[in-house]
Amino acid sequence: MKEEGMKRIQAWQNEMKAYQLALTTMAYDRLTVAPESGIEYYSEQAAYLSGVLYSIQTDTQIENVLHALKDEDLNAEQKRMVELHLKDFDRLKRIPKEDYVSYQKLAQISEKKWEEARAKKDYSVFEPYLLQIIETQKKFCALRDSDKAPYDLLLDDYEEGMNQEKYDAFFALIKEKLLPLIHEIAMKQDAVRTDFLQGLWDIEKQKQMMKVLQKYLNFDPSWGYMGISAHPFTSCFSHNDVRITNAYHEDLLLSSIFSLIHETGHAVYEHQIPESYEGTVLCNVSMGIHESQSRMYENNLGRRMSFWNRNYDQLAALYPEQLKDIDQKTFVRAVNSAKPSLIRTEADELTYPVHILIRYEIEKGIFDGTVDCSRLEEVWNEKMKEYLGVDVPDASKGILQDVHWSDGSFGYFPTYALGSAYAAQFIHAMQKDMDIDKALSFADMESIQKWQKERIHCYGASIPSLQIIKNATGEAFNPQYYIDYLYNKYRDLYQIK
Amino acid sequence: MKEEGMKRIQAWQNEMKAYQLALTTMAYDRLTVAPESGIEYYSEQAAYLSGVLYSIQTDTQIENVLHALKDEDLNAEQKRMVELHLKDFDRLKRIPKEDYVSYQKLAQISEKKWEEARAKKDYSVFEPYLLQIIETQKKFCALRDSDKAPYDLLLDDYEEGMNQEKYDAFFALIKEKLLPLIHEIAMKQDAVRTDFLQGLWDIEKQKQMMKVLQKYLNFDPSWGYMGISAHPFTSCFSHNDVRITNAYHEDLLLSSIFSLIHETGHAVYEHQIPESYEGTVLCNVSMGIHESQSRMYENNLGRRMSFWNRNYDQLAALYPEQLKDIDQKTFVRAVNSAKPSLIRTEADELTYPVHILIRYEIEKGIFDGTVDCSRLEEVWNEKMKEYLGVDVPDASKGILQDVHWSDGSFGYFPTYALGSAYAAQFIHAMQKDMDIDKALSFADMESIQKWQKERIHCYGASIPSLQIIKNATGEAFNPQYYIDYLYNKYRDLYQIK
Numbered sequence: 001m002k003e004e005g006m007k008r009i010q011a012w013q014n015e016m017k018a019y020q021l022a023l024t025t026m027a028y029d030r031l032t033v034a035p036e037s038g039i040e041y042y043s044e045q046a047a048y049l050s051g052v053l054y055s056i057q058t059d060t061q062i063e064n065v066l067h068a069l070k071d072e073d074l075n076a077e078q079k080r081m082v083e084l085h086l087k088d089f090d091r092l093k094r095i096p097k098e099d100y101v102s103y104q105k106l107a108q109i110s111e112k113k114w115e116e117a118r119a120k121k122d123y124s125v126f127e128p129y130l131l132q133i134i135e136t137q138k139k140f141c142a143l144r145d146s147d148k149a150p151y152d153l154l155l156d157d158y159e160e161g162m163n164q165e166k167y168d169a170f171f172a173l174i175k176e177k178l179l180p181l182i183h184e185i186a187m188k189q190d191a192v193r194t195d196f197l198q199g200l201w202d203i204e205k206q207k208q209m210m211k212v213l214q215k216y217l218n219f220d221p222s223w224g225y226m227g228i229s230a231h232p233f234t235s236c237f238s239h240n241d242v243r244i245t246n247a248y249h250e251d252l253l254l255s256s257i258f259s260l261i262h263e264t265g266h267a268v269y270e271h272q273i274p275e276s277y278e279g280t281v282l283c284n285v286s287m288g289i290h291e292s293q294s295r296m297y298e299n300n301l302g303r304r305m306s307f308w309n310r311n312y313d314q315l316a317a318l319y320p321e322q323l324k325d326i327d328q329k330t331f332v333r334a335v336n337s338a339k340p341s342l343i344r345t346e347a348d349e350l351t352y353p354v355h356i357l358i359r360y361e362i363e364k365g366i367f368d369g370t371v372d373c374s375r376l377e378e379v380w381n382e383k384m385k386e387y388l389g390v391d392v393p394d395a396s397k398g399i400l401q402d403v404h405w406s407d408g409s410f411g412y413f414p415t416y417a418l419g420s421a422y423a424a425q426f427i428h429a430m431q432k433d434m435d436i437d438k439a440l441s442f443a444d445m446e447s448i449q450k451w452q453k454e455r456i457h458c459y460g461a462s463i464p465s466l467q468i469i470k471n472a473t474g475e476a477f478n479p480q481y482y483i484d485y486l487y488n489k490y491r492d493l494y495q496i497k
Numbered sequence: 498m499k500e501e502g503m504k505r506i507q508a509w510q511n512e513m514k515a516y517q518l519a520l521t522t523m524a525y526d527r528l529t530v531a532p533e534s535g536i537e538y539y540s541e542q543a544a545y546l547s548g549v550l551y552s553i554q555t556d557t558q559i560e561n562v563l564h565a566l567k568d569e570d571l572n573a574e575q576k577r578m579v580e581l582h583l584k585d586f587d588r589l590k591r592i593p594k595e596d597y598v599s600y601q602k603l604a605q606i607s608e609k610k611w612e613e614a615r616a617k618k619d620y621s622v623f624e625p626y627l628l629q630i631i632e633t634q635k636k637f638c639a640l641r642d643s644d645k646a647p648y649d650l651l652l653d654d655y656e657e658g659m660n661q662e663k664y665d666a667f668f669a670l671i672k673e674k675l676l677p678l679i680h681e682i683a684m685k686q687d688a689v690r691t692d693f694l695q696g697l698w699d700i701e702k703q704k705q706m707m708k709v710l711q712k713y714l715n716f717d718p719s720w721g722y723m724g725i726s727a728h729p730f731t732s733c734f735s736h737n738d739v740r741i742t743n744a745y746h747e748d749l750l751l752s753s754i755f756s757l758i759h760e761t762g763h764a765v766y767e768h769q770i771p772e773s774y775e776g777t778v779l780c781n782v783s784m785g786i787h788e789s790q791s792r793m794y795e796n797n798l799g800r801r802m803s804f805w806n807r808n809y810d811q812l813a814a815l816y817p818e819q820l821k822d823i824d825q826k827t828f829v830r831a832v833n834s835a836k837p838s839l840i841r842t843e844a845d846e847l848t849y850p851v852h853i854l855i856r857y858e859i860e861k862g863i864f865d866g867t868v869d870c871s872r873l874e875e876v877w878n879e880k881m882k883e884y885l886g887v888d889v890p891d892a893s894k895g896i897l898q899d900v901h902w903s904d905g906s907f908g909y910f911p912t913y914a915l916g917s918a919y920a921a922q923f924i925h926a927m928q929k930d931m932d933i934d935k936a937l938s939f940a941d942m943e944s945i946q947k948w949q950k951e952r953i954h955c956y957g958a959s960i961p962s963l964q965i966i967k968n969a970t971g972e973a974f975n976p977q978y979y980i981d982y983l984y985n986k987y988r989d990l991y992q993i994k
Contacts (some may be wrong), residue, residue, distance in 0.1 A: 018545040021538075022519035029522050037720050038738025041518075041775065048515040225530050241535025278538065 002072040005065050009085070012062050017279040019053040021237060028235050028243055032227040043108040051101040058093045077282065080462050084281045091157065094143040103136055107407040114406035123377045123395040126406070131373060133408045134366060141367075151367035154411030159288045159418060160464050164364060167414050170421070170479055171360055174353050177483045179387065182351055184496055185338050186389065191494045192337040196326050201253040205318040210246065210260055212314045217264045217297070218445045219244075224267055231345070231403065232259040234266035234294075239278040242267045253319075254335060255346065258298050265297030266290060268449055272457035286465035287412065289456065291419025292426060299349045299420070300427045300485075301448070305332050306437035336493055340388035342397045349420075350490050351388065356417035358383045359402075363410050421482035422469060426456065428481050429473035499569040502562050506582070509559050514776040516550040518734060525732050525740055529724040540605040548598040555590045574779065577959050581778045588654065591640040600633055604904040611903035620874045620892040623903070628870060630905045631863060638864075648864035651908030656785045656915060657961050661861060664911050667918070667976055668857055671850050674980045676884065679848055681993055682835050683886065688991045689834040693823050698750040702815045707743065707757055709811045714761045714794070715942045716741075721764055728842070728900065729756040731763035731791075736775040739764045750816075751832060752843065755795050762794030763787060765946055769954035783962035784909065786953065788916025789923060796846045796917070797924045797982075798945070802829050803934035833990055837885035839894045846917075847987050848885060853914035855880045856899075860907050918979035919966060923953065925978050926970035 026046050034042065066089070069082050092100070110129035117126035141150030152163040210226070219226075222240075229245040236242050244263035248256050269290060270283075277283050301307055305328070312328040323331070338350040347355050362379055365371025371379055380399040381392045392398035404412055430436060430451055439447045455472035469477045490496075523543050531539065563586070566579050589597070607626035614623035638647030649660040707723070716723075719737075726742035733739050741760035745753050766787060767780075774780050798804055802825070809825040820828070835847040844852050859876055862868025868876055877896040878889045889895035901909055927933060927948055936944045952969035966974045987993075 014545070018542040018549075021542040022523060022546060025523050025526050026519060029526060033722050033724065033740075034734070035718060035720050035722050035738050038735050041735035041738065045515040045518040048511070049519060052515075221532060223532050223534050225532050227530065237531070238535050238538035241532050241538065243530075 002069065002074070005069045005072070006078065008062070008065050009069070009081070012056065012059070013280055015056055016053065019049055019056070020279075023049055023053070024235055024237055028227070028237075031229045031233070032245060039108075039112070043105065047101055047104045047108065050104045051097060054092065054097055054100050057088065058097075060093075063089050063093070077462050081281055084284065084461065088281070091144060095140055099136075099140075103140075103408075106132060106136065110408075111403065111406040114400065114403065118396045118400040121394040121396040121400075123399055126400060127376075130376070130405060133405070134373060134410075137408050137410060138367065149368065151364055151411065154367070155414065156411075158409075158411045159286055159415050161466055162288075162414070162418070167360060167418075170418065171353075171357050173479055173483055174357055174417070177487060178350065178353065181487060181490060181496070182338070182340060182354065183389070185350070185490060185494050186340050188494050188496070189339060192333050193330060194334045194337050196322065196330075197253060197334060199322055200250050201319065201322070203248045203250055206248050206253070206256050209257065209315055209318055212311060213257065213260055214264070216311060216443055216445065217261065217268075218449060219264045219267060223271055226260070226263075232263050234263045234270070236270040236283070239271065239273070239275045242270045252346070257315075258302060258335075261302040262294045262298035265294035268297075268452070269293040269457055272449065272453045273460040274458060277460040277462070282460040282462050285461045286468075287415035288418040288422055289465045289468055291416050292422035293419075293452065293456070295416075295420045296423035296426060300423055301436070301440065303332070303336050303349065304437070304440060305329070306440040308332055309441045310443045333493065336489070338490060338494075340390050342384070342390055342392060343401055345401075350486055353417040353420060354387050356413050358387060359413040360417075363413065367410070421479045422465075422477065424482035424485040425469065425473050425478060427485075429455070499566065499571070502566045502569070503575065505559070505562050506566070506578070509553070509556070510777055512553055513550065516546055516553065517776075520546055520550070521732055521734055525724070525734075528726045528730070529742060536605075536609070540602065544598055544601040544605065547601045548594060551589065551594055551597050554585065555594075557590075560586050560590070574959050578778055581781065581958065585778070588641060592637055596633075596637075600637075600905075603629060603633065607905075608900065608903040611897065611900065615893045615897040618891040618893040618897075620896055623897060624873075627873070627902060630902070631870060631907075634905050634907060635864065646865065648861055648908065651864070652911065653908075655906075655908045656783055656912050658963055659785075659911070659915070664857060664915075667915065668850075668854050670976055670980055671854055671914070675847065675850065675983060678984060678987060678993070679835070679837060679851065680886070682847070682987060682991050683837055685991050685993070686836060689830050690827060691831045691834050693819065693827075694750060694831055696819055697747050698816065698819070700745045700747055703745050703750070703753045706754065706812055706815055709808060710754065710757055711761070713808060713940055713942065714758065714765075715946060716761045716764060720768055723757070723760075729760050731760045731767070733767040733780070736768065736770070736772045739767045749843070754812075755799060755832075758799040759791045759795035762791035765794075765949070766790040766954055769946065769950045770957040771955060774957045774959075779957040779959050782958045783965075784912035785915040785919055786962045786965060788913050789919035790916075790949065790953070792913075792917045793920035793923060797920055798933070798937065800829070800833050800846065801934070801937060802826070803937040805829055806938045807940045830990065833986070835987060835991075837887050839881070839887055839889060840898055842898075847983055850914040850917060851884050853910050855884060856910040857914075860910065864907070918976045919962075919974065921979035921982040922966065922970050922975060924982075926952070 023046060026042065026049075030039065030042055063086070066082050066086050069078075070086075074082065106129070110126075110133055113129045114126045117123060137154070138150055141148075141153050144153060149164065155162045155164065155167065214221075214226070224242050224244065227243060227245045228247065230247060232244065232246050234242065234244045244260070244267050246256050246259050246263070269285070273283055273285065308328050308331065312331055315331075316323040316326070336349070338348040340351055340354075341347055344352070344355040344359075358380070361383065362371055362376065365379070366373060366376075377395060377399050384390050384392050384398065402413075404410075427436070430448070434447060434451060436448065439445070456468055459468050459471070463471070466477055520543060523539065523546075527536065527539055560583070563579050563583050566575075567583075571579065603626070607623075607630055610626045611623045614620060634651070635647055638645075638650050641650060646661065652659045652661065652664065711718075711723070721739050721741065724740060724742045725744065727744060729741065729743050731739065731741045741757075741764050743753050743756050743760070766782070770780055770782065805825055805828065809828060812828075813820040813823070833846070835845040837848055837851075838844055841849070841852040841856075855877070858880065859868055859873065862876070863870060863873075874892060874896050881887050881889050881895065899910075901907075924933070927945070931944060931948060933945065936942070953965060956965050956968070960968070963974055
């Protein structure tokens with residue numbers, strides 16, 4: 001029974017994995033190189049294949065096999081596999097297929113409308129689609145489990161075990177400890193020089209710098225590839241095929257650099273998950289841990305003085321005029337500077353969680369009804385003013401800046417801040433085991449990646465994220481590491497007593 | 498009955514079209530950007546999806562519907578659709594699904610082995626796979642129709658209506674009329690200067706030249722995209738999404754230029770087929786006509802003096818040193834020079850059909866048993882010596898130079914020579930309707946493309962290729978146009994009396 005059941009699950013997984021790779025490839029292609037006017041045809045075919053995949057994913061015969069397997073004598077990995085599959089059934093099976101496929105199409109159109117609205121800086125172009133997306137998500141949540149708060153369901157989708165209560169406590173800490181510091185720093189902008197980051201930075205040279213950093217970070221072209229897209233992202237095709245993308249802006253030197261470092265953090269994670277998990281649900285790792293790895297690369301490693309010991313000279317050589325009088329220390333201080341700003345993806349490490357806090361509060365309000373959905377743009381702008389003291393000049397720099405809501409990814413944003421907090425705790429533990437600065441100074445990313453693999457990546461999704469943190473760091477998740485890290489670093493940098 | 502039947506066919510086509518786009522996208526991705534080590538995982542998933550598509554393509558219920566529809570009162574397009582679908586059934590339905598899927602996997606491995614063999618310049622690495630491919634193709638032909646000569650079946654697959662008898666006559670003409678001329682020209686190499694084409698040509702500048710030519714040729718980024726791959730190819734995703742690729746070699750100036758022009762010929766064809774045929778079998782146009790459009794761009798237009806009136810100065814400006822003393826006339830004479838050589842894809846217009854003749858004779862011999870399959874490399878080298886007078890130094894420049902046999906595409910090569918012959922006849926007809934040189938001189942590709950659309954592209958596959966030629970040129974296919982064109986052009990260029 002057990003043998004046979006596992007065999008059926010295996011065959012079913014093999015089926016899903018072909019569709020998943022097809023859809024991953026098509027999405028990557030669309031976001032990197034596909035010509036504009038082919039998108040409609042693409043969207044139809046992708047929706048069709050999503051529908052086929054949905055039918056496979058919600059096959060009730062398989063669900064029965066999974067339920068029967070639960071009572072068998074399984075090893076820990078098999079148990080976890082069955083558990084995760086059943087969670088997926090719970091998430092999907094009560095949504096009628098027609099509704100599911102329509103929603104895929106709606107999401108495609110909504111994303112296009114979002115793009116259009118953003119280009120026109122006009123929220124009203126996107127608003128009706130967003131409202132439809134919200135309505136559908138609420139409906140889906142009610143179908144899934146009418147007893148649970150809808151937003152709790154969504155938060156758990158993106159980070160297993162999380163809910164509003166836990167996030168409330170987490171964000172309360174950020175509000176209490178970091179907001180006052182941010183306001184103080186906003187008044188002390190002269191303490192850190194950033195003027196030299198103005199100007200234009202030749203894109204071909206940015207691309208040359210990417211090669212330097214890819215080599216330094218061990219992002220190996222035999223298993224990885226970097227494309228170009230409007231917004232950087234990582235996409236895992238298979239164990240030995242992990243893609244990242246980057247975006248180049250002539251007026252932003254740091255954007256492509258820190259995007260590359262960030263996405264490489266994601267990519268290394270995907271590549272270091274055991275190959276035996278390839279194509280199975282044990283690769284579907286937590287968003288929070290995923291983001292912890294990318295933000296750890298971007299911030300906790302990438303903005304360290306020692307990271308630039310090997311890299312700054314090469315950057316300075318590419319831009320001899322602009323960086324003529326700038327030494328490494330001045331550069332590193334600048335890449336760590338903090339200042340309230342409008343755009344999440346370009347935000348500094350300190351103000352970043354506040355951008356997430358704002359999104360969290362709005363999402364929460366959307367789903368518990370305390371936010372008026374006809375006033376979303378105003379609510380956004382009010383919160384930006386309240387928490388960060390900035391005025392939103394137009395919707396493209398406000399509510400339209402992120403793609404996430406356009407396809408209904410509510411509950412996703414909070415994992416970004418959570419990931420930063422996980423990262424601080426991981427780094428604290430890593431520091432106890434090895435000399436991080438020494439490794440970075442000697443271009444020895446291998447040692448760091450070995451630590452990540454042994455402590456974090458080796459688990460894949462075979463245990464829940466909070467358990468990974470315990471195993472890797474020896475204690476339960478504790479956001480205090482994050483708060484302390486930011487608090488000390490920024491008081492020091494801005495000489496605040 | 499008719500209405501209902503057509504509806505079922507429509508739904509069935511919609512199903513196929515999703516899988517076709519998925520497989521097209523995955524193949525394009527693999528050949529352009531996919532990292533090496535992910536190929537195995539990709540191949541498995543692609544083979545799985547090919548299997549699903551095969552099941553859809555060979556659905557006997559649909560075959561019955563098609564047979565019933567044949568007797569209904571259909572319009573010409575519907576009739577043709579039914580006819581083409583039934584041809585596809587005939588091609589596939591007698592091959593067991595397991596054999597079909599195994600063959601897909603074999604073809605993937607064989608292609609990898611071909612690559613490896615080519616890199617090692619060692620035919621023996623590839624030979625066992627090629628022999629397996631040949632055996633399987635022979636077996637498939639016998640399953641399909643044991644009464645017909647297998648090679649006739651394959652020739653018809655790639656060019657409807659063609660067979661060995663017709664190709665024999667065509668190639669006899671080439672042997673009789675062109676071989677003596679080629680031998681004469683081989684002795685008169687001093688007549689055309691080509692020395693300046695030696696040297697190194699900066700690849701970034703080659704890419705800049707591509708932009709000039711793409712604009713000139715109306716290859717519009719809103720519906721087209723050019724990637725990079727080891728060998729240039731064109732891939733149609735949908736009416737508004739046509740991809741081409743190019744390859745850059747620092748030591749070859751003309752390779753990327755004429756590849757771009759060639760592939761654009763394919764791309765414009767795909768884009769100008771009526772949008773109402775999108776995703777249907779009426780887009781599956783003849784390989785011969787397809788190649789006629791690309792070779793017409795590459796040779797009959799791209800190597801004309803007037804083509805370079807607008808483009809040569811820009812090329813010369815990109816390479817001021819190398820082209821300092823070279824005027825447009827000298828350059829155009831050089832791009833038309835002819836000399837027996839080893840590599841088909843780099844061959845000149847005159848010797849090109851002889852490369853195809855050699856492949857045709859070997860393929861024919863493989864399938865009628867007159868060529869000993871254990872001696873293929875030797876046979877190749879003997880024919881190269883006999884027809885072109887060249888010695889093959891190693892297999893990578895001989896039998897391993899082309900990918901086609903590695904996935905069993907026998908019968909494909911002959912369409913390349915046929916396409917060149919069609920092109921000569923089309924150009925002859927076009928010349929009667931418009932002043933081609935004037936259009937090219939004024940960068941007016943639009944007029945040429947309008948002619949192509951109205952005379953050729955508008956049909957898609959709704960009529961057989963030989964009918965398209967009749968409609969477009971007012972007479973049946975006549976290879977004499979091709980022979981005369983080459984004969985006159987090259988006697989003139991090399992001053993042969």
